[in-house]
Amino acid sequence: MADDAAHRMTGAERRASASLAAIFALRMLGLFLVLPVFALEAARLPGGDDAARVGLAMGMYGLTQAFLQIPFGLASDRFGRKPTIVAGLLLFAVGSGIAAWAPDLTWLTIGRAVQGAGAISAAVTAFLADVTRDGVRTKAMAMVGASIALMFALSLVLAPLLAAAIGLAGIFALTGALALAGIAVVVWVAPPEPVVHKPSDMRQLRSGLGEALRHAGLLRLNLGVFVLHAVQLAMWMAVPALLVQAGLAKVDHWQVYLPAVVASLLVMGGVLFPLERRGKLRGVFLAAIGLIALVQLGLWWVASRSGAEGAAPGLWTLGLLMFAFFIGFNTLEASQPSLASRLAPAHARGAALGVYNTLQSVGFFVGGAVGGWLASAHGATGLFAVCGAAMLVWLVLAWPMQVPPPKASGSARG
Numbered sequence: 001m002a003d004d005a006a007h008r009m010t011g012a013e014r015r016a017s018a019s020l021a022a023i024f025a026l027r028m029l030g031l032f033l034v035l036p037v038f039a040l041e042a043a044r045l046p047g048g049d050d051a052a053r054v055g056l057a058m059g060m061y062g063l064t065q066a067f068l069q070i071p072f073g074l075a076s077d078r079f080g081r082k083p084t085i086v087a088g089l090l091l092f093a094v095g096s097g098i099a100a101w102a103p104d105l106t107w108l109t110i111g112r113a114v115q116g117a118g119a120i121s122a123a124v125t126a127f128l129a130d131v132t133r134d135g136v137r138t139k140a141m142a143m144v145g146a147s148i149a150l151m152f153a154l155s156l157v158l159a160p161l162l163a164a165a166i167g168l169a170g171i172f173a174l175t176g177a178l179a180l181a182g183i184a185v186v187v188w189v190a191p192p193e194p195v196v197h198k199p200s201d202m203r204q205l206r207s208g209l210g211e212a213l214r215h216a217g218l219l220r221l222n223l224g225v226f227v228l229h230a231v232q233l234a235m236w237m238a239v240p241a242l243l244v245q246a247g248l249a250k251v252d253h254w255q256v257y258l259p260a261v262v263a264s265l266l267v268m269g270g271v272l273f274p275l276e277r278r279g280k281l282r283g284v285f286l287a288a289i290g291l292i293a294l295v296q297l298g299l300w301w302v303a304s305r306s307g308a309e310g311a312a313p314g315l316w317t318l319g320l321l322m323f324a325f326f327i328g329f330n331t332l333e334a335s336q337p338s339l340a341s342r343l344a345p346a347h348a349r350g351a352a353l354g355v356y357n358t359l360q361s362v363g364f365f366v367g368g369a370v371g372g373w374l375a376s377a378h379g380a381t382g383l384f385a386v387c388g389a390a391m392l393v394w395l396v397l398a399w400p401m402q403v404p405p406p407k408a409s410g411s412a413r414g
Helices: 002-007 011-034 038-044 052-080 081-101 106-115 121-130 135-188 202-212 218-234 239-245 254-277 281-308 313-344 348-398
Strands: none
Touching: 002 011, 002 106, 011 081, 011 121, 038 052, 052 081, 052 106, 052 121, 052 135, 081 106, 081 135, 121 135, 121 202, 121 313, 121 348, 135 254, 135 313, 202 218, 202 239, 218 239, 218 313, 218 348, 239 313, 254 281, 254 313, 281 313, 281 348, 313 348
16 A cells, blocks of 8 residues: 555645646647648748748747757756746747748747757756656656647647638747746646755766766666657658558648547557556656557568559558557657656756756757768668667667666655
């Protein structure tokens, strides 16, 4: 019974997790709404006839995110989670306003850069770790992951409708409003920050960052989040084309993505948490990596068959592969940051999660850049082969991992 209680969220932990998941959801919905329509809408601006510049404007967000995740994580360790999150959301709102106003592609690129400067992921994740116990932290992280996955699926439905109704400028204005709503959640809904030891000077901050960079377990997780998000973004360079070949119009792709995301979350919730309570998190973690590797192999087979034999990919086959991918992806999205927060020293949690989120942002950038090149130079089969190989390399390197046992203390700080 005591073990069950250790893995059962208290009312305070549920409220804290829901409020912090809402902050992520509001911010990520604004980001995701832009993605499906950005390239087409940005091409209408002065300077938008240059595809390379449009790609730079698109990717600028990820670059500034990558540079500023660690500074924001360190700031949250030194000055507190809430002030850091509010500052980041304000920057994000300002960047959204610049992008909404942008008279040309140059100003749109600047707006995207300022948006990315609000790099709050590490601070929010560290805050969530501060207010939850080790035994329930994976559930809390899963709530965040589920909110992000649902916002992604929702954006695929809403983005074309909003682009037609209010245009790209209107979507960016809406994005800024969502960021301001996130600030309201931080100030009036999120729980108070627990009292924790804060580094008093830059020497202690650098020491905590050094601990995070030298920790073998954290290094494995950092490599993993890089590979996971590089593969995730690279996949989308070829998956939409396979769906079109299967006879599904671009505007209807959500009919595959949305059911796959929702069903995968149900499966993850029914499998991950019970097995974690039984001490099987390591096995689930490694199985999720292997599952995504198998999905890449399946996509490679579908792409090679349609290329060599000219056969149209089966829509049900692609749907099942997407379902399997999202099971693995959502499982890893919930368990990886939970493990990182448990392995990180409490006084350097923001720094450790800053490094983690930096590698995540770099993974997005590399996945887009390298995935585009692979799809262009080697086709979908080459792309999926490299993605599968990357997942297998990660599986080998992750194999020695050990899951730290939950701390015996009942403190929410874990």
